[in-house]
Amino acid sequence: MNWDTRFAHRTQQMKRSTVREILKLAVRPDVISFGGGLPAPELFPVERIEQAAETVLAERGREALQYSTTEGMPELREWVAARMSRGSFQIDPRNILIVSGSQQGLDLVGRVLLDERDPVLVENPTYVGMLSAWKPYELDFHAVPTDDDGLIVDALEPMLRQQAYKLMYSIPSFQNPQGTTLTAPRRRRLAELIVEHDLPFYEDDPYGELVYDGEKMPTVLECEAAARGTTSIDDCNVIYAGSFSKIMTPGLRVGWIAAAFPVIDKLVQAKQASDMHASTLSQYIIYEVIRDAGFVENHIAKLRQVYKGRRDLMLQTMAEQFPEGVTWTHPTGGLFTMVTLPEGMNAVAVLEESVKHNVAFVPTDSFFIGDTGHNTFRLNFSNAREERIVEGITRLGQVLKEMLVKA
Ligand SMILES: Cc1ncc(COP(=O)(O)O)c(C=O)c1O
Structure with a gap:
């Protein structure tokens, strides 16, 4: 053959x-x-993970080795939702989907949102793993220029005025490959544009916690909620992707998507067909480690x-x-x-x-x-x-x- x-x-x-x-x-x-x-x-x-694996297998072994729900382990979704909540912007666990590494978020979002030849906005340069996931849809990528302060939001505005886009993808914090970060004023302006142009926006944020100078920036999702004056992610266009890979270990392959419920619901359907759920054992082990807040x-x-x-x-x-x-x-x-x-x-x-x-x-x-x-x-x-x-x-x-x- x-x-x-x-x-x-x-x-x-x-x-x-x-x-x-x-x-x-x-x-x-x-x-x-x-x-x-x-x-x-x-x-x-390693030792913490070893202890966690022992505890999980001793105390909840039968559950941890069983098939589980596509949405993910309830306690882990609660933990993620609580960590992402800020002040009155409270995220509900129903808005969280646990994925097999945030890379899977890219694959699933591609499946449920993108049609062939859709116009999609990206930073230039951008994450090659996103390009691998989405290029098979033969998208019409439109490159937004960047500088040392990340995406040039002033260059984005005229592009948005000219035509509608299906989706925009960006890594606002410590971008891959440039390492640059979108400044707080640019984040706020970007959020206003997302609202003004009703632009669906994928915020890929696997590095956000790894801050070495200054304060952690508000996410574009938080900025959008502020721009809209809403306390609910269900009103937001940002689809946020987070990961345990860089703050814990990539080998367990656990990440998450936070988004409006209709998006989560559709992603659940796509994930069911893809791998049913992220590894139950990995999720239990991660949760056993992170429930110790001090650690x-x-x-x-x-x-x-x-x-x-x-x-x-x-x-x-x-x-x-x-x-x-x-x-x-x-x-x-x-x-x-x-x-x-x-x-x-x-x-x-x-x-x-x-x-x-x-x-x-x-x-x-x-x-x-x-x-x-x-x-x-x-x-x-x-x-x-x-x-x-x-x-x-x-x-x-x-x-x-x-x-x-x-x-
Ligand atoms: C920008 C970006 N997104 C997503 C990923 C995927 O990470 P993971 O699937 O391990 O969560 C990476 C990995 O390096 C990355 O750099």
């Missing part, structure tokens, strides 16, 4: 990334990888402290080692900085060279809408230990200097 002639038309948009093939090399222990969006494994609360706050504080130190060290080493003409973002949280090389330089060529020196990263051209971004790449600062950050950035600086001389 020649399977290539049998695959559905939509699979033409599905591709293995060539960069992933290069990055396969990066799993070797001698390679210093700034590639994946990986949390620091030494900070996973959660201490753990997040620890992550912030270590990642802030690693961010500072990486940025400082880049300033010392990277040649003139190379620039990068200065994230105030999250896991990434994005580097821009002088025009005409190609980040994939730099990766091929730096892998020979056992240093890896992710070129970001595939995060861009349109044929641009070839001179950009993403560095992750959370995963590598301090001495490897200094060593890896120093080697990368050397590669860049040599390539710049040749260019």
